Amino acid sequence: MRLKLVAVAVAALAPVVTMLAYNEIALRHQRNEEVRASAAQAARQASSEVERIVEGSHALLVSVSAMPSVRHLDVSACNEALKSVADNIPNVSTLFVIGLDGRPVCGSTAFPDGVTFSDRDYFQQILKTRDFTVGTYTQSRLSDKHVLPLAMPLMEGGIFKAIIVSGIRMDWLQNRITERGIASGDTVTIADGKGTIVARVPDAEQFVGTAIPEAYQPLIHAEQPDVIEVASQDGTERILGYRPIALPSSPLYVSAGFSKREAFAPINRATLTNTLAIIGGALFSFLAAIFIGNRFILVPISRIADVMEKWRNGQTTARTGMTGSDELAVVGATFDRLLDELDEQRHQNEEAEEERILLVRELAHRVKNGFTLVQAIARQTFSRSDPERYNSFAERLAALAGTYDLILSREGSASSIRDIVSAALRAHVASEAERIRLDGPEVVLPADTALPLSLVIHELATNATKYGSLGSEDGTVAIAWKHEGGRVFLLWTETGGSPVSAPTKRGFGSVLIERAFPAKAQARSHSDFRPEGLVFEVIFSAGEPAAKGEVETSDRHMVHSSKT
Template identity: 65%
Template structure:
């Protein structure tokens, strides 16, 4: 019952739990989409700012290229002009002009003699393309600091007169990203075309100047921007929005990552609170199911069951004593009423049994007096005239009296099959016990089976005496029984008497034979009226029969009767 109550509570909570779980998944899916959109937006904003910085530097180089001192390649005045410009542009450290062979012509600050830039990728890129080139992470040979070089061709018509070069200070770029601010757990990174990190928040000291791992190199040159889930180099799980350098106007790779832990922190706290609430609710529901179930369901049911057990064990006065408006109290009150009614009927039955027993004893006494009176009359009538016939008649009357005493007595006890047959047959013998053959094991029958068997054998013997084999001097009767598991099979066979015919109608004796046994015995009988005599077969269930001994006898006299 307790498990059923728990099942009911679980069934009641199941829809609520299912709804909370669904809401949890829906919120997480919605939050995931929001974070991915924010990551893509952050990457776009960072990329736009980088583009503005690069575009500003390019505009500055265009202005420098237009200065007369630069265009005439006057080393002294060119250097002064470049120095003046560099001092007013905080995001660059130096500006210098190279000839087509890579040697310095003028510079915003002194350059060591013999220094050449012919091996630099950005210089060769301008020579080959005649266009502005954004280089890669470079240690400047002028300032000896990390810069992002930007070079522009100095053209005169179709002729390349030189290359104007500057470098965006990476420390300035780092400070610019840091000043923009990044939420805890999030990250922004800028890398060049080779994947070298130019600026990063957080942990710039660990990652600036290092190359992005191979598994992320494909993002740098991807065909279009995107958002992916990654585990960053610092071990943080992030949702990463990225902008590759292949995009128009995007000379650098930019990525913005949002920490999953921080992004889902509020939802995780809400999930934890909801989970604890669900667990608490489940525990409270189960506790309530146990307490309320014990108080209002289990206790009344156990009380009713205990009352029934006590009543079954003989406490006829046991009652639930339940009263109340609820259904189980009504059941208990109804049970009390039923037990009261059964108690009343039991008392009436006991009084009826006592009255019947008194009447039966009176009837037995009167029947025995009747047989005594018949014996007295016969003695006075025949004892002196025909003493032998009187003696035979007297014995049969006495046997018949004993049989009726057995049939009418309510104090009958268990008897063996042999004793029952002997008592039933004694009234029908006239000194001819050799005409009766009895064969079978000595099996003890309970009183409720011994009496029906006595009635059946007595009726068969009466019919045999009237119409069958015992009505002639040569007739015989064979009574044989055997035990088969829990059933007793008995066969009554007549022979040597007059020819018999099946009766035209069913008399009282036949009805008595069919209905003598109680229903629990499941008795079955069959009568065959053969020309040589009646054959009657009887089978009934006798439970666990008790065998005394296996004996064979050829006459009633062998039974000690």
Template identity: 60%
Template sequence: MLVYNEVETRLQRNEEIRGNAAQAARLAASEVERIIEGLHGLLVAVASMPAIQDLDAAACDRALRSVASSVSNIRTIFVTDLKGHPVCGSVEPPSGVRFADRDYFRQALASGRFVVGTYTDSRMSKGAVLPVAMPLMKEGVAQRVLVTGLRLEWLQDRIAERGVEGGNAITIADSKGTILARVPNPERFVGTAIPAAFQHLIYADLPGIIEVTGQDGIERILGYRPIKLPNNPLYIGASISKEEAFAPINRATEVNALSILGGALLAFLAAVLIGNRFIVRPIHHIARVMGDWRAGRTDVRTGMNPAKDELGAVGATLDSLLDELDARHRQAKEAEDERDLLSREMAHRVKNGYALVQAIARQSFAKSDPSRYAVFSERLTALAGAYDLILTREAHSADMSETIRKSLRPHHEVDASRMEVTGPQVSLPAELTLALSLVVHELGTNAMKYGALSTDEGRIVINWTLKDRRVLLTWQESGGPEVTRPNARGFGSVLIEKAFPAKYQAKSLSTYGTSGLIFELAFSLPGDPADDHPATSFQAARAQSEDDAIENPRKASHS
């Protein structure tokens, strides 16, 4: 139990850590998105200032200095012309400086939209920044470019304020894999590239969670958010140290291991010192009594004193149980005799009920419509035969072979050699017995009227197979008149389709060939997994049936 609890606890803790890593990455990504969106909003607001729109250099310098002094996460903000030369800004630009070679500058002009750059050493402030740029558009044409940069030390402080537990880490990187901020140890990682083995995560299709060994040698569970996600301009990774996360569980494991060892030692000593005398011998005595009982000596008892000790109470209780089992055996025998009597009485009453129904039918329409009465009488006889099979098996099951043979008894005038019934022994429950008997009777009736049994040379072969608890029955007629697919569905067709309950997954196929009808029926025995696909043989038979229908029209039909 302790080992099971240990494994289960570790699995649960591992899933919890993975969830925490993913959540930490989502929160960090959300924070970065708000920061970038704030810079975007700042540039939009600055672009709408009159001094910027009028391109008044002096007024522009004053406005931008005011903005830079009031916004703590940027160092400088300036406007350049389309060739990258500063026009105005919050600081005096170094002589000859230009920005046309910067990737973010070219992307802003090409796209006409707000652009986030990559890790950059600023030419204006001489510090590391994450540059952003936005073209100033007029009538759809870029006139100037507004540029600023997010201070990376400010971003570092912002991430550190969130707090990271010992052994855990948060990493923010640009589109080239350069680390912009890292908690902890920023001085070691900021400005360096993410290892090549993890570069593919930057542009992954979806966020994910993996187990990694970091550059600091610590095993972690990493939750990451790739740049490819909408509104996510930077790669975010949040990792949790497995050693720190599993430390409480490891301590509990040590305590449990010591507990197991101590308990095993005490148990061993107890077994050696007192177990043999007070436990083993009484248990062996009880076991011998149970062995004798199984061997048929139902009169044996332990004879143990319940007042002596706990095992004495167990032995005495066993004696009481054996006495009760004897009594129950006698009661079960009496109940079985009574059930047999009731079963015979029920069979008698069911037969009387069928006889009464047949008498009513005979009085009602035997004279007025003798042909319909004959059909009804045969079907009722088949149903009665099926119930007779079930009742003779005490309402539990009936043999498939006997069910088929009894369902064909109404056609007893046919030579037995013209009917072949073969197949393995299959025990059918009551529902299947009734359904199968009705279907077989209907097939036999049709064979007498239209099929193989309507001629002197006709013959019927009935066989079935059993595989994986699924029965495949084939009714094949030969030597009879040619048959075709019927134009209308009669009572027999509906009966064959509807006789089986849905839970047995029954499927049937009728093939109308040159030599006679071939009827295939498949159904599952109780306890089978559901099988929604017809047997392969049904597919082949269906194809053959369609070919026959095109090439060889028939004259006769089945109901």
């Protein structure tokens, strides 16, 4: 008996443990996604900060290039102007102009004898691109400080005259990144195109000027930003969001890393607490199972289980009949109330289903009455004065009514293309079934597309009977369709009839065929009046409309496939 009670306790604890384990996995997954999102956001923010700094320096170079003394390379005035500008901008190390041979022309500070800049990577790059260039981590030959060179061409009337060079001070950039502040264990790293770290928080003195590890060098010029898990140089496991230089607006590589240990510390503490709680609860449950006894546990549980088994076997009137303040009695009473509610809901669902079926039938009846009334009004209005137009109108109305009948008979808002076409051709199929061929997959269309398609098919069949292949004894019509990428391609082909020629004027039927579909269907049609018979093509959306570029590409592919 004790072993059975222990087994009951274990069974009771199993769902709790499973739920806690599931919650643990879900919480860790959710936290991982949150940290990944935060890493990507931090990388974007740091990258935006760098972009603003570089854009500001670019704007400074543009302003300098507009100075008359710089534009005309007036050395004395240029020296004075550049010194004045550099003295008032704290993040700029120096400002100077160099010739196309790499030798200095003028600048904000004196140049050492024989200094040249032709070997600098930014100099070589700007000669090739003649565009604004961000260099790599460099020790300035003018100030002996580490800088990030920025250069742009000095153009005069389309002529490349010289190069204006500036440099962002690395100590100033490091201070800007440090001022942003980060949580314990997190990092922000900025590197140049060669993978040299130009700023890092924390431990800037240890990493600035060193290269990013070889394993992570591909991230610098990756095609897209991303978030990955890495083991950092300091040995910390981090979730790293990075922004590569390959992005059009990213002049430098930027990454933001979040320590996994710090990020998951609250969950780890909660996991330990929950584990201890489960162990304590298990011990208490075992003791309770041993000492409480059969009467207060096994009998009530057996009673509830018996009712559940009866319900499973279809005895929906079975109840536990348990009352009282005992916990299991409360469970039994609650279970009875739940069964009562489920039984009531089942009855309500049955009544709702009967009412829905009645309303659908009523709707079908009213729609049919509406079409009959419209037809009667039309007959009284112009059947005698213009029989031909009345007959054409009546046929179109009958095709529309047939499609509505098809939709309502299925108690839904959609019908298949095969059923729509068959309903629209019902008058022709009845006598000419062997001369009309249908070929295509099962494609279900919504009502707002099914009705226009029905009218178009009816109009084509009417024209084929009057002027085309169905007007002769040997003529045939083939209707084929296919469905790709959310678009339907339908092909109407007439053969074996009298010779066909293009109409000299557009009648109502032609306008109806062109404008029947709603705008969201993005329909496109084409009529080819070949001598052997009309070939009509129409392409339209079977559901939600695709983007314009996707529709054009899909239509070209479907038309090409149909021709091949």
